[in-house]
């Protein structure tokens with residue numbers, strides 16, 4: 001590793017037990033074979049609580065999650081968990097890290113108990129410890145009613161809960177969940193968010209997503225990444241301060257909505273009885289009758305993440321409102 005910087009105020013080795021875990025990323029970078037830089041010189045300190053890792057597709061979130069889980073080796077920089085070097089001794093540290101990958105797969109013919117037992121054995125947990133732990137975890141993720149059914153018959157939400165249970169087998173200090181709510185229905189999303197918030201009371205729970213609403217109610221801190229770089233890191237309240245005075249709303253006639261959208265950065269559009277309510281991002285009042293409104297994290301995200309160029313190749317949303325509702329796709 002070429003980066004030997006020491007973190008300002010880094011946790012002493014083996015310390016921070018009382019204050020909860022501390023994970024330091026110091027100048028972390030990843031250049032894949034072939035020369036593509038997925039993560040660049042990223043420095044970040046994570047402490048207990050839900051940390052929302054937000055960024056558009058291709059931002060480098062999964063790469064960063066895999067680096068934190070010691071599944072991928074960074075090409076530069078260091079990672080310290082409570083002062084201990086994760087890159088130098090990944091094997092020794094792995095029990096402290098629980099990882100739910102984006103493409104988590106199961107053996108469909110096994111029951112949840114059999115599957116977790118198999119993974120516990122693979123991770124070297126003694127059988128008696130594993131049995132008790134699996135019982136606790138099945139209860140924690142609310143799957144005790146389904147333990148006799150093969151995993152092939154589980155819903156998407158149930159499988160994610162199995163995924164969380166396997167990530168917690170070693171009672172890790174850091175839980176890394178890569179897009180854990182993808183494909184879940186709204187009710188399962190909400191349940192899953194609450195579960196992660198509970199788990200984050202005494203551990204670091206890093207949750208990656210490109211959907212702001214997945215993290216806005218539970219995250220104690222947010223890290224916004226794009227193009228492999230860290231754009232912002234802070235508490236939701238601190239980050240929202242930056243958007244203060246830059247978010248406006250106005251109702252425009254329906255036939256003017258497209259031109260408003262072409263001239264301004266639009267956070268949201270909602271049809272109303274009298275036209276279209278547009279939510280605009282601008283340092284100045286963008287329309288004569290626009291009124292300043294309180295920013296939310298979706299506004300902040302759109303303000304800090306560079307927009308993807310619109311047009312046929314740029315993923316632009318064209319006409320219609322859906323593209324303006326989520327993500328910088330306009």
Ligand SMILES: Nc1ncnc2c1ncn2[C@@H]1O[C@H](COP(=O)(O)OP(=O)(O)OP(=O)(O)O)[C@@H](O)[C@H]1O
Nearest residue numbers: 032033036038055056057058059060061062063064
């Ligand atoms: N194994 C690999 N080899 C080469 N390039 C890769 C590899 N894995 C990822 N990349 C590239 O690195 C960049 C970051 O990818 P990554 O999957 O980390 O982003 P992401 O933010 O998780 O995106 P998504 O939300 O789409 O999963 C992308 O341009 C991707 O194509």
